[in-house]
Amino acid sequence: MRVLGVTVLGSRLGRGTRTETAVETDPKVLGDLERMAPGQVLVAEPMARHTSFGLGGPADLFVEPTDPSTFRECSDYLTEAGVPVTLLGRGTNVLVRSGGIEGAVMTGMKAFTTLARTDVGVRAGSGVGLPRLLSFCAENGLSGLEGLSGIPGSAGGAVVTNAGSFGVSVGDRLTGVTVSKPGGSSSFIPCDELSIVYRGTGLSPEILIEGIELALDPGEPADIRAAQQETLERKWKTQPSGMRCAGCVFRNPAGGAAGKLIDEVGLKGLRVGGAVVSDLHANFILNDRGATSEDVEELIEIVRERVADAAGVTLELEIEITGRR
Numbered sequence: 001m002r003v004l005g006v007t008v009l010g011s012r013l014g015r016g017t018r019t020e021t022a023v024e025t026d027p028k029v030l031g032d033l034e035r036m037a038p039g040q041v042l043v044a045e046p047m048a049r050h051t052s053f054g055l056g057g058p059a060d061l062f063v064e065p066t067d068p069s070t071f072r073e074c075s076d077y078l079t080e081a082g083v084p085v086t087l088l089g090r091g092t093n094v095l096v097r098s099g100g101i102e103g104a105v106m107t108g109m110k111a112f113t114t115l116a117r118t119d120v121g122v123r124a125g126s127g128v129g130l131p132r133l134l135s136f137c138a139e140n141g142l143s144g145l146e147g148l149s150g151i152p153g154s155a156g157g158a159v160v161t162n163a164g165s166f167g168v169s170v171g172d173r174l175t176g177v178t179v180s181k182p183g184g185s186s187s188f189i190p191c192d193e194l195s196i197v198y199r200g201t202g203l204s205p206e207i208l209i210e211g212i213e214l215a216l217d218p219g220e221p222a223d224i225r226a227a228q229q230e231t232l233e234r235k236w237k238t239q240p241s242g243m244r245c246a247g248c249v250f251r252n253p254a255g256g257a258a259g260k261l262i263d264e265v266g267l268k269g270l271r272v273g274g275a276v277v278s279d280l281h282a283n284f285i286l287n288d289r290g291a292t293s294e295d296v297e298e299l300i301e302i303v304r305e306r307v308a309d310a311a312g313v314t315l316e317l318e319i320e321i322t323g324r325r
Ligand SMILES: Cc1cc2nc3c(=O)[nH]c(=O)nc-3n(C[C@H](O)[C@H](O)[C@H](O)COP(=O)(O)OP(=O)(O)OC[C@H]3O[C@@H](n4cnc5c(N)ncnc54)[C@H](O)[C@@H]3O)c2cc1C
Pocket: 008, 009, 010, 052, 086, 087, 088, 089, 090, 091, 092, 093, 094, 108, 126, 127, 150, 151, 152, 153, 154, 155, 156, 157, 158, 159, 160, 161, 162, 163, 164, 165, 207, 208, 209, 210, 245, 246, 247, 248, 320
């Protein structure tokens, strides 16, 4: 394996071998990891099992520690051993290629799961799913995130992507994040040092978000639940539900909506193999009938070219494409 240190999804695109089988891991590395995190290390684990697209070849190693200290120990060890590490949340904003991911994929979905009220809002482990976070907010009379209903990612992934919908973004309510990097201890970064932008933050790729803190407004639980439900109903009418996808594929260009542009070029229903542009919302590409990652990637390129030709706008990706070709 190459000595790369820790990277996150999207920062190491397709530089691996052209194979759909995992690269064999050094038996010593595997043995050491299995001792550190018994039952929490999988070999040649298909990424299709861990992404909302349901696509992607094997990660050489898939490490899912069940507590924070084991997470840090494994992450430090892998970095020391020169194994590239890719961080994953709920895999709802990524397309992994069929060749899979070199090195180790690490997820904090089972390690960083605490959820607590604070004086001003809520503190959540990065592995907490947004649906659970929103239910907690409703139960505790905490308002401000209702527009995020229906986003299936984790708290950590939502900060990295500054997830948002209907005019609300996680960054609007974020007061700061607890982070760590391999070999270092945990520290708190206040929100104003995060360089939050539309669908992104300035966090450097080697940084793990362990937890997030949000400032919210007091509200009536029933009103909050009703507002969350209203958001969901709006989305059910305008976005495909229950389909394999990663939400919006492209960022909205300045002053416009990517979905509207794609629709105006007449690309709804356009298909490559099992990948199709949604009839309901043109910025969604669906894994419809047994698509491959390559079908989706090719369709993305076609959509991008046609929109550039017809409208003179170059669409930028909102999702991340990663892995060996
Ligand atoms: C049906 C559907 C609807 C969606 N609707 C919306 C929407 O309305 N608005 C919107 O903004 N998005 C939407 N999305 C996209 C997605 O849910 C969000 O971007 C989400 O916040 C990503 O979270 P995740 O945990 O799945 O991150 P992942 O996809 O697992 O990872 C995304 C990025 O974050 C990094 N990352 C993840 N966790 C950590 C961590 N703890 N520390 C450091 N880096 C980390 C990864 O390395 C990667 O770079 C939708 C997706 C689907 C499938």
